[in-house]
Amino acid sequence: MALKIAVLAGGVGAARFLAGLVRVVDPANLTVIGNTGDDLEFYGLYISPDLDTVTYTLAGVAHPEQGWGRAGDSFRVQAELGRFGLPAWFKLGDLDLATHIYRSWRLRQGATLSQVTAEVAKAFGLEVRLLPVSDDPVRTRVRTAEGWVDFQDYFVRLGTEPEVLEVRFEGAQAARPGPGVLEAILGAEAVVLAPSNPIISLGPILAVPGVREALRSTRAKVAGISPIIGGRALKGPADRMLKSLGHEVSAAGVARLFADFLDVWVIDGADAGLSAEIEKLGVRPVVAEAVISDPERAAELARTVLGEVLV
């Protein structure tokens, strides 16, 4: 298929979906808009975990089990950094570090995150266009009983253990969409929300002024894939987070968060009973096998999604 597609993507789940999507469509027509709310500085290096996860996964060099980081990576530099008393809770493999050293160096030279992301994608042979949602800093922060913490403190250091009482995206209100972001949404023939945590993976993307408006006004159909199946997140803390933030923990509850721009919502067979509730939101429910077990399964899901938005 040669149609133009824009995908809003978080981390591991989105990357696995994209690995299927590129089997179904010409990657050259695919624009991936990535989450930067997870970005952090560690050891003074600028790290974009979600953009890297997409890049590594599409390049076939991601760690197959954990989803993030590089396959076959070693941790020699980080182990040695322990000599200087530096923390190691954010794991940075040697191969992975090369990306961060390169990105940090280019950013300090004055390159934008968009430019560096394109350079990194090219270095890994990606054919899709990968865009950070913004070149301006957007930082997800999370309020727990202990107070506000940076996203990776919550996600990695604290292992998503604390209950999330509030989420904010610092800098988002002043952030401008990155070059090509709104154009990709407005010019697409289909827009897809990859299966991602609706709060902390898609949330920062939607919080950048103009993105949500573009999703509402694009002539393309907007489809999403529920990351909640049978009331549970396939991966990560999305279910607990939805609950503690007062949302319904279901495929319908997530659809409600996006109802203002969503046309099609792909739900698992386990959630077929929620179809009527989703329809009431003005969203067309589509029941499919939504669990992504391998790239072939992801391609199948991508085919289903595209079939529904192109009818």
Add this chain to the structure above:
Amino acid sequence: MALKIAVLAGGVGAARFLAGLVRVVDPANLTVIGNTGDDLEFYGLYISPDLDTVTYTLAGVAHPEQGWGRAGDSFRVQAELGRFGLPAWFKLGDLDLATHIYRSWRLRQGATLSQVTAEVAKAFGLEVRLLPVSDDPVRTRVRTAEGWVDFQDYFVRLGTEPEVLEVRFEGAQAARPGPGVLEAILGAEAVVLAPSNPIISLGPILAVPGVREALRSTRAKVAGISPIIGGRALKGPADRMLKSLGHEVSAAGVARLFADFLDVWVIDGADAGLSAEIEKLGVRPVVAEAVISDPERAAELARTVLGEVLV
């Protein structure tokens, strides 16, 4: 011996001498003033080759043959940086990179080079006090037939191949001596110039305003060890450099460069015939085995030097 000693040090030759000196004196009374003219940024990381060579050598973790870098290091990160088209002519091993990542991070946090150098030295268990000659940038540049090049371009990338027509130490005139540098020279009971390239290793140290004056005015005897033996440099391009810059390529020619503050000049037996010429400079020549083949030999040389300045 518990006397206070200050040593002016370049890279590998100096580090090997220091490895002997710490066997002879209490390292806690030893201040090493290191050359920063070789410092560079590579991949946006701040690298202090001479300071690191001293640190690694005294910590016993230096690469035994090449002198610089870490023993048993690997080059996984740098190999991966090739993916991004980055040059690799300045070799940075994985273990070595940890030092540069730490240093760069601390400098960006606002720490001074002196502070970071002390932290790195402590992390490697050093007992000597290692001071960069200045916290301000001093950058050695070299003029060749092709024009001015950065020091490491000449030294590493071009392999010291081009003839050196002129040397300058950018920033030196505006640089202030680092904390403790002048005090170490003025308060020492002995000052030693380690065997180092007189132009590009000791030159930048002497170019920082106040250092040469302190060497002239200190009540301590100042001794040096000739890096030229039998008219040739034991290591590196010192002999060719002396020649192309119009200096006499001999142990006496080097002594002349330091004659304004030098009291004792240790020369090899091969150069005993130069004693009269050195005496005419107002410097006392001492003939000794000046080739450092191992730490025990370095200790022997250190004992000789100290014996001569403490008479």
